[in-house]
Amino acid sequence: METFDAIVLGAGGAGLMAAGVAGQRGRRVVVLDHADAPGKKILISGGGRCNFTNLHTAPDRYLSANPHFAKSALGRYTARDFLAMVERHGIAWHEKTLGQLFCDRSAREIVDMLLGECELGGVTIRLGAALGEIGHADGRFTVRHGDRHYAAPSLVIATGGPSIPKMGATGIAYDIARRFGLKVVEPRPALVPLTLPGDEALFRALSGVATPVVARAGKVAFAEAALFTHRGLSGPAILQVSSYWRHGDPVTIDFTPDVMPGWLVAAKRARPRATLTQTLDLPARLAEVLAARLAIGELGATSDRALIEAERRLSDWRFEPNGSEGFAKAEVTVGGIATAALSSKTMEARSVPGLYAIGEAVDVTGWLGGYNFQWAWASGWAAGQAM
Structure with missing residues (x-):
């Protein structure tokens, strides 16, 4: 029996962060993982360049049964704090849209950085079993x-959620939590493409076509690109709303988010012989499908009333997804170990002293764009400081 101060289960982002922080505080830490290499999900993220945080991180950009739970950890270890570590390790980075930060070169640099922090703390890492x-x-x-x-007197659950099982992801975190009497909020796929039923085959024929839209599900709306696929809908806007979407609910898309009311009637006055397909500022194939669905050809041959109705439909096009592409294609998991059982400051289970849960294993899920990595860093830091 080998003895340590803390055992961290999971060599992903949250687990390595917690281990490095605790190790550098003088704790003897061992990280255990069944994978043959650490940080596998980090390596594939952001197209191999790792969208490692987001400058606009805020608690309202996270889903949880307790929307206040993430405030403490995110406030105590911020995106700027992680960026300072990135710069300290000499990792070149750049900002894309909406505050998303990426490595200039490779996601491998983030993994190497975390391993370097663990090495500074004398952390033992055991893999492949x-x-x-x-x-x-x-x-x-x-x-x-x-x-x-x-x-060890401390045990950290950092085994993630079941998203991307081909990377070795499982629901073991929930089994461990239940073993200690902690409740689990039902996990479901998030940041995942949605599938459309057979009667929407016309849209599936647009596979590969993308366009900027505003997508809505329930009370949330995201202005980013939507992508049609051979199975349904994807792209950043759809991935974002998928986290909020529930089976049986519609998803609506505004294909014309930047126009003023009455724009089609005005276009008719200006160019009566133009068709709706020609008038729509959309990819040609998509414009053709929408015009066909609306049964509108030349604007001059269409009544103002019909054009006003077309405007309404184009700004609030209703889709009825019949499901998602599941955990196999989900970037993260909504749900997980219930936050009601955990301290928001330390991530420690109130009923089991010494037991911690961090990262994706917990019922805290961020938006697309680096938010989930920031939760991994922040919750890992909180546990590492407390152990």
């Missing part, structure tokens, strides 16, 4: 990892 029995008695946690056994 399955997690076995986990016990708890007399204030000490025990974990079997392959044929080795570990013991």
